[in-house]
Amino acid sequence: MxxxxxxxxxxxxxxxxxxxxxxxxxxxxxxxxxxxxxxxxxxxxxxxxxxxxxxxxxxxxxxxxxxxxxxxxxxxxxxxxxxxxxxxxxxxxxxxxxxxxxxxMPASRGRKSAAGIEERALALPLPEPFTLTPEQRAASHALETSVRRRAFAPILLHGVTASGKTEVYLRGAAAARDTGGQTLVLVPEVALGSQLVREFRRRFRNRVGVLHSYLGIAERRRNWELARRGALDVVVGARSAVFAPLPKLRLIVVDEEHEPAYKQNEQLRYHGRDTAVRRAQMLGIAVVLGSATPSLESLANARRGKYAHLVLSRRVDRRPMPQVRIVDLRREGGTSQLSLPLRAALAERLARGEQVVLFLNRRGHSHHVQCRACGFVPRCPWCDIALTLHLVPRAWRCHYCDHDAAAAAACPACGSRLLRYSGAGTQRAERELRATVPAARLLRLDTDVARAGGTDEVLERFGSGAADVLLGTQMVAKGLDFPRVTLVGVLDADVALHLPDFRAAERTFQLLVQVSGRSGRGSRAGEVLVQTSTPEHPAIAAAVAHDDRAFVERELAERKEAGYPPHARLVTLLFSGADALEVERAATRAAEMLRQEAESAGVRVLGPAPQPLARLRGKHRWHVMLKGPRGAEVRRHAARALDWAESTERPRGVRVVADVDPVDVL
Ligand SMILES: [Zn+2]
Ligand SMILES: [Zn+2]
Structure with a gap:
């Protein structure tokens, strides 16, 4: 048997x-x-x-x-x-x-017909003849050649914003189709109406399938089934589409490869981009990682010759890069979110009937609420974090677990009415804009709007010209292509700069370059105003000067000095549980158990320490970080701690998981 x-x-x-x-x-x-x-x-x-x-x-x-x-x-x-x-x-x-x-996990698998997707396929006109820039032509040629060669070929496509990366992807996918193959396109977030999906549908008609988390399970399974039967030439999806069954896969595209959204930070902690590269290697096919601001990991791989490096240094149609100007908030004074230069630039665009994107990477109204009489700060009872004031609906809200409490007008501790509100978010910026430029038609886009299901509507209205100003969080920084936008205003460039995370500078640089790239994508030149209190910071200075080389050189040197990726490899062991003492004890025990053997093998064991967010949703959290020059060695030692956590000696009531190559150490 x-x-x-x-x-x-x-x-x-x-x-x-x-x-x-x-x-x-x-x-x-x-x-x-x-x-x-x-x-x-x-x-x-x-x-x-x-x-x-x-x-x-x-x-x-x-x-x-x-x-x-x-x-x-x-x-x-x-x-x-x-x-x-x-x-x-x-x-x-x-x-x-x-x-x-x-x-x-099915009880039994449905075998529904695939009629739905064909019916809904869009009947769009054939593409207009398209003249490639010399750089686009060279990149397309290199990609097409790699696709036809049918050997593992990892390629970094490093193209400035509006340089036409999508066209290179499309040509690669056409080469794959011409050899009878399929293409998988990964994007950080799928919007059905996104430009990328539209372009693929335009070229590949109903042979494009979208795997979308807000499609129902039945529909996702149907697209899965179509992909598996080879009825689709192109599958577009977010992170988990990396698992799509594609029997004739010839090319994988990872768009905006630097995006942290590719890393899943719950349950199974995996990186979609890195898994895609591995999948391409197993199959012996081409994989292209595209970005205007590649991750330092991918840049390091390109420098070491592990990845081919294709560069698009110019925008299409000879459009200039936007002019970027600094507004030094230290000289502005006052508490307004809108500096005088920004107000002037805003008024000018409105008068000309052009559009404006304003970026503030903080939602809600005020991030710091404190009583001036007794110092009370409203905090989440489940997480180690202060609550944010929201106005619509009015509440003090936790941005981690969404707990909310009635927003009192007086201090709940001492009854004083001297509550101080600082750290402005998008809701407060919206109020100020409405008061400052009452005639402007304004739209807001942040997680609060997205949760109410309003994302597509906001983007559609803005795209159709029904609004003048789009104000939002990083949701407005990514991939949007509105040709009438000629001004981008960054309300506070310093928001993420001082987080206790070794990637804080890299994130800030990437966000600034990406949001700046929304400006001047049409026939009129674009401008960007960056409000900051630290204009001299290298991440901000380099983004303003469009000088990514300077930033990358400096940041790589600093990472090397401090022993962080891409010069070292990290695994974080995460401990969580309801009992603070048990969690601390388990983390301490694991660190002690690993330290001697790991350190004699060149793997440093840092901690144990409470995680920066020491309590989340009622669970206490500690971590131990392992760091070393060789990933396999770092993982081997982390695995010893997991073996212990799965054994009969395991700590009771404490969950232990590993985060390999963590992207977010908060
Ligand atoms: Zn008080
Ligand atoms: Zn909370």
Whole structure:
């Protein structure tokens, strides 16, 4: 009687052996979903391997086969690599790889027709003849050649904003299709109406499928099925689309490769871009990472010759880069969000009927609320964080767990009415704008608007010219292409600069360059005003001067000095639980256990320490950071702590997970 190795979505990093009853043996093969008994309960998992014999005499019988295989040999290999690399249970990786995420494990798989997507395919005109810039032509040629060669070819496409990266992707995808192959396009966030999706639909018609988290599970499964049958030439999706079943995959595009959204920071902590590169390597195909502000990791790979480096240094149609001007807030005085130079520039654009984007990376009204009489600060009862004042609806709100409390007019501690509000967010900027330029038609876009389902409507209205000013958080910094925008105002460039995170400067630089890139994309020249209290900071100075080389040189040198990526590799061990003392004890124990052996192998063990956000949603949080020049060695030591956390010696009531290559150390 044969045996099956089953991966279960449980926090245990090994597979489980089950006996296959004769009645089921004909249907068992790697990749099939099955039901098995586990500690007295029925559980769903995936068969990853089957063997004729096993030394597990006590193995239980597998209870049911739930359908045909969900994963082919390649996807099993990819998910297995992820489980090993990210120190995660294979079963959890497989669950995350299903079209509906962990809830997508089917009882039986629907086999609906694929009619829906064809009917909804847009009938758009054929593309107009397009003249490429010499740089675009060279980049397209290099990409097409790599696609046809059918060998692993990682390419960094480094193109300034509005340099026409999409056109290069489209030509690469056309080359893939012409050789009978498919293209996977990853984007940080999918908006169905986004320019990228529109362009792909225009060229590939109904052979484009979008995998979208707000499509229902049934529809996502249908697109999954179409992709699997080879009925789609191009699949566009966010991070988890990296798992899309594409039997003839020839090219992977990772657009805006620097975006932190590619890293999943909950449940399975994996990086979509890095997984895409690995997938391309396993398949022996081309993968192109595109960005105007590449991550330091990708730039370092290009410098070392691991990635080909294609550069688009000019905008299309000879459009100039926008003029960037600094407004030094230290000389402005007052508490207004709108400096005099910004007001003047705003008035000028409004008079000319042009559009303006204003960027402030903080939502809500005021971030710091404090009683001037007694010093009271309203705090979240579940998280170690001060609450933010929101006006619509009026509440003190936690930006981590969304807890809210009635926003009192008087101090809840001493009754004084001297509450001080500082640290302006988008809601306060909106109020000030309405008071300053009452005639301007204003739209706001931030997480609060997005949660109410308003994103597409706001972007559509702004795009149609029904508004003059779009004010928003980083949602307005990314990829938007509105040709009538000639002014971008950055209300506070310093918001993210001083966070206790080694990537703070890189993030600030990227955001400033990206949001500046929204200006002057049409026939009229663009301008950018950057309000800052630290104009001399290298990240701000380099963004203003369009001098990414200066920033990158300096930042790489600093990372090397401090031993941070890309010069070192990091794994963070995260400990969380309801009991503060138990969590601290577990973290201390793990650090002690690892330290000697790790440090003699050149891996530094930092901590234990409370995480910067020491309590989140009621859970206490500590971490231990491992750092060393070689990733495999750092992971090997982190795995020892996880082995302990999964053993019978494990700390009770404390969850221990690893974050390999963390992008956010807050
Ligand atoms: Zn008070
Ligand atoms: Zn909270």
């Amino acid at each position: 044969p045996f099956a190795q089953v991966a279960l979505p449980l926090p245990l990093r090994h597979t489980f052996t089950y006996r296959v009853p004769d009645a089921l043996s004909a249907r068992i093969e790697p990749g099939v979903p099955v039901e098995v008994p586990f500690r007295g309960r029925a559980r769903r998992g995936v068969v990853v391997e089957w063997t004729a014999t096993s030394d597990r005499e006590d193995a239980l019988d597998l209870s049911a086969v739930l359908g045909p295989p969900l994963f082919d040999a390649h996807l099993l290999q990819l998910t297995r690599w992820m489980a090993e690399y990210y120190l995660a249970p294979w079963g959890e990786v497989l669950a995350a790889a299903l079209p509906g995420g962990p809830s997508g």
